[in-house]
Amino acid sequence: MSRKSYLPPLAFDRLTPFYDCVLSGILRERQWKDAFVRQVAPMAGERILDLGCGTGTLTIQMKKAAPEAEVLGLDPDSAALERACGKAAEAGAAVLFHEGIADKPPATPEFGEGSFDKVTSSLMLHHLSHEVKRRTFLRVRALLRSGGTFHVVDWGPAATTFHRVVFLGTRLLDGFEPTRDNVSGRLPAMIGAAGFDDVEETRHQNTIAGTLRFYKAVRRGDCVLSSSK
Numbered sequence: 653m654s655r656k657s658y659l660p661p662l663a664f665d666r667l668t669p670f671y672d673c674v675l676s677g678i679l680r681e682r683q684w685k686d687a688f689v690r691q692v693a694p695m696a697g698e699r700i701l702d703l704g705c706g707t708g709t710l711t712i713q714m715k716k717a718a719p720e721a722e723v724l725g726l727d728p729d730s731a732a733l734e735r736a737c738g739k740a741a742e743a744g745a746a747v748l749f750h751e752g753i754a755d756k757p758p759a760t761p762e763f764g765e766g767s768f769d770k771v772t773s774s775l776m777l778h779h780l781s782h783e784v785k786r787r788t789f790l791r792v793r794a795l796l797r798s799g800g801t802f803h804v805v806d807w808g809p810a811a812t813t814f815h816r817v818v819f820l821g822t823r824l825l826d827g828f829e830p831t832r833d834n835v836s837g838r839l840p841a842m843i844g845a846a847g848f849d850d851v852e853e854t855r856h857q858n859t860i861a862g863t864l865r866f867y868k869a870v871r872r873g874d875c876v877l878s879s880s881k
């Protein structure tokens with residue numbers, strides 16, 4: 653996978669070994685990832701896809717919350733996935749990690765249309781350009797079964813001036829274009845435009861690097877009008 657086709661976990665490959673330390677030490681991921689897993693509420697028998705799973709912390713947490721669920725992680729970054737596999741093995745969590753991108757997942761039966769109950773995305777969307785976000789939301793909708801849910805936690809509009817200022821650090825690192833829809837609060841409208849229903853912000857959490865917003869959306873069935881005429 654070419655370096656230019658996606659943005660790695662901390663923008664530069666050489667920073668990937670520090671990703672987990674930054675997330676746990678600086679972003680206090682435990683606090684908000686626990687809340688996010690409660691929102692997703694993984695259940696036995698469900699198929700759950702974690703898009704842009706990176707080093708797999710959330711993917712593993714979801715599997716541990718529901719060992720009888722089938723949990724898959726997808727990410728283009730092989731170095732992050734290697735770490736994810738090591739962490740899953742250590743935790744005894746049977747998670748399946750795949751290399752690939754969100755708007756074009758592998759064309760295999762595992763990623764069949766309508767084959768997932770839930771799709772999650774944690775801190776991935778701000779790595780995608782506007783156009784790739786748009787294509788990703790359409791793909792997520794296609795991957796979900798009718799009634800399936802899409803759960804997002806990502807940078808959003810800052811709750812205070814302080815959080816707007818500190819978020820400039822992430823914008824400088826990850827880019828102004830990919831982060832623009834996030835800070836402008838456009839993610840819910842974009843998710844709705846991809847055909848999701850009941851798009852809602854469920855909570856927000858301020859961190860030392862900015863404000864995280866949690867969203868949930870439902871994929872309703874396609875409406876087919878039948879006529880006897």
Ligand SMILES: C[S@@+](CC[C@H](N)C(=O)[O-])C[C@H]1O[C@@H](n2cnc3c(N)ncnc32)[C@H](O)[C@@H]1O
Pocket residue numbers: 658659660661662675703704705706707708709710726727728729732752753754755773774775776779780784
């Ligand atoms: C900031 S990390 C988040 C990792 C993990 N979800 C978490 O919450 O810690 C962003 C991840 O998105 C991945 N990514 C970037 N572009 C992507 C794309 N087009 N499709 C899927 N994942 C992508 C990166 O490789 C990286 O692992």
